[in-house]
Amino acid sequence: MSGGGLSLDELKDLQKQLSKLSSGGNAEAVLAILQQLKAGLHPTEDIIRQSKIGVAVGKLRSHADKSVADQAKALVKDWKSIVDKQRKTKDAASTTKSPSAAPSPSAAGASNRTPASVDGSAKASPVPPAKIDFDTLGDKVRNACLKLLYQSLEIDREAQGLDPSSLFQVAVSIERAILENQGKGSVTQEYRSKVRSLSLNLKDKNNPQLRARVANGEIAPDRLVTMTNEQDLASDKRRQEIEELQMQNLFKAKGAAAQEAETDAFQCGRCKQRKTRYYQMQTRSADEPMTTFVTCVHCNHKWKFC
Template sequence: MATAQSILALRKQLIAATGESQNSEDAVIILKRLKEEVVATDELLRETKIGVTVNKLRNNTAKEVADLAKELVRKWKADVGKTGTKKTSTAAASTSNSTAASPSPGPSPIPAAKSPEPGRGPLPAITTASSAKPAASPAPESQSPAPSTSSAPNGPLRRQSSGGPPRTHKTDGIEFGKGKDATGDKTREKCCELIYDALAQDSGAPSDLILSRARALENHVWEENPPPAGSATYRNKMRSFYLNLKAANNPGLREGIVSGEISIVQLYNMDPKDMASEERKAENRKLVAENLFKAQAAAPQQAETDAFQCGKCKQRRCMYYQMQTRSADEPMTTFVTCLSCNNRWKFS
């Protein structure tokens, strides 16, 4: 069974193989390895984010990659479902055994609730004839401290999985402006707070790690743009980082910053377009191609022809024009528009 570290390495290779290079053969090999080696659990998928990466490949242009991704998603859903069913049946069996173990009323009808097995959490309340009165009271909330003593990362992950609010500095109990690392400047502390919230919203990392990354980023931006000359640049930089990091469709950037895969210096030197999500980058490339297609300022008048066949509707009623989009020694680019379905394509 693959470990979280090996899955993260495979995820990184998969992203590289399905990026701009579009190496479908490598992507197929990696997906087959994931199918053979990974037995999915809820915790493993949250920790490695491999499910998010594979899920995006279901619409990949390479049919084999898309089919494998769909098959892998179905398999992992089944794995997680089996794990959840096993936990539920185990808890039910534990409850029934505990009830059967104490059929007659006595001074201590539920001794098993005092020492639950490690890793299972608190056992459910057991109602017997002698314990009917305490069970009806709302007091058990204050009598079972186990849920409230969970670590900061586990709490937010449960809220996310149940559709609750995202993780923030308030849910983690972080107070900015206090402590030895405080800057003493309200603006800087507010910037640290915003960066922390952006990084922590769907992260399972410890709060200390996220706090250190947020403060490191703010401190580097401050040092690179000292006041008063750099105040405006400092605010613009921090605003740009916050907007890109908090984007719901950009988990890869957040994960890279928290894990240290992307250094603070690398992040500082990135353009906003480099920080964008993969979906946004694809949209930008599509817009550039579309704008180039529409750039007809120096193009000759379009002519109708039946020399080209539309790949979409298979009709031959087309308009075309030519432009010199590359160097002079390269052939001209022909832009064709189908008059039947408005499909457009180009070739050199």
């Protein structure tokens, strides 16, 4: 059981529910789960990591509904603050344990290093464990690119309960995929450009969903390095803006010969009225059905279907 009364299984179930609801429009259901988490979970680093609840809540910070986004941001901020305090308390206790025993040289060295790591990483990016080696690739440029990718992935790592060594392995896999796909086995200009482009997209504060999906293995490295910036890597908000712009351009690009006709066969999804105008255009290959463009006469809402 967690400190707040929710068991690990219950948290995993809530995590699954949030993952399913994150792309839908049921804001009330999402808010209800967030309230349940706020009231029933006393977070610890272990429970957040094991249940992956931090990942699910983190994705909601860019939710289309402002109340959901604000509640998710507040939860992540509170959990991060609590986990940071727990870590500081644990580290402080370990340095003062067994005061009567004389420390060995190795123990003394370890205790001297502990406060420095706590003070230096409490508010900044966490210092990677010793087993994370950014010089492992045997090439200065590749090592620098590997470090850049890791630093892009580790944003919000603590709040989402992600393990540094796991993130490092993800970064290694991404770098290797870029080398094979864009670099064709060598450090080329295409390789460098792809590393910079992916790094910028992964650490975009407006696109936490992409970072979380990559960190958790939902998007495999081989697929990630072939995704395009405009659509695949864009945040949900940006993708919606692109689709709306494309829709507007399609309506503006109708030919002079395309004549609109009025009909009551379609119902507007916005105002529910049936007085509409429509026209058809071949937007795909010749053997595909024509696309129908509809405009509501009452509210000017536009939509299309094939």
